[in-house]
Amino acid sequence: MNATDPATNSCESGKSAADLPDYEAELMAFHRAFGRELRRAVRAIPINPGDRVLDVPCGDGFYTVALARRLYPFGRVTAADLSAAYLETARRAVARHPAAAVVDFATADAYRLPFDDDTFDLVWCAQSLISLDNPVVALNEMRRVTRPGGAVAVMEDDEFHRVMMNWPVALELDLQRAVAEAARVKYGSRAGLSPARGLRRDMIDAGLSPAWKQTVAADRQAPFDPAVRAYLRIRLRQTRDFVAAYLSADQLAVLDRAIDPGDEQSLLRRPDAELTCLTTLFLARK
Ligand SMILES: C[S@@+](CC[C@H](N)C(=O)[O-])C[C@H]1O[C@@H](n2cnc3c(N)ncnc32)[C@H](O)[C@@H]1O
Structure with missing residues (x-):
């Protein structure tokens, strides 16, 4: 992830953005745009008053607070x-x-x-x-650090299903192919940006017993609110930069027009635009 956007990189917390990773702007924008659904996902996990919970890695603390x-x-x-x-x-x-609750x-x-x-x-x-x-x-x-009978809950994405929009089918197919190729080159696997795809296997290999999986879906329609627009601007730009080398000049031109906030036909401005953002919550028992 390598998004930076001066418009969203400032933060109400007053933290030093320079010390944070490049993906900070996207992560913060994601929490703001889809906070309602993400908090609902946290409410679905089985915890009880008095429980002791570890949030690792906690990042900006969005889930710690929830x-x-x-x-x-x-x-x-x-x-x-x-x-x-x-x-x-x-x-x-x-x-x-x-x-x-008390947080340390x-x-x-x-x-x-x-x-x-x-x-x-x-x-x-x-x-x-x-x-x-x-x-x-x-x-x-x-x-190891979970008590017997306790749970490990993991929220993860699959890049191929993460942000789905009603953009042209040809563009979507070109993008999927380019994402797979870029992931293969960067991570050595076409599924390199799809940790959710291998998560069940990984949990089993780590000695956990998968209990359930829940898809967290967030639907939004135009006109998108400012938080969704901010997220999309970062996200689409980041995707564009990630795949640019794997698209033809014509394909890239179509993509650039689709994500240009200055273009009335862009997905950010079209009155018929809609999106579904998907992430997945897995729960496994020790
Ligand atoms: C994409 S962020 C996600 C943070 C948070 N869970 C969230 O969803 O907002 C990834 C986090 O992993 C942390 N991280 C990376 N490598 C780590 C490691 N070896 N041990 C602990 N944290 C690590 C980073 O500092 C960052 O906070």
């Missing part, structure tokens, strides 16, 4: 990340929500979690396996 609000007032959330800048961002996000913060490598065996009732891991070269090792660590 989990802490669910556990209020008795539970406890540990927000862990390798990035000091993200931990600071998460700390500020939590501070803005007083009606939340930990600098932690997902491959070597600094927690005892069987510590947590639930481990939550959202949209991070793409950042972890070896998801099975990380999932195995999550399993």
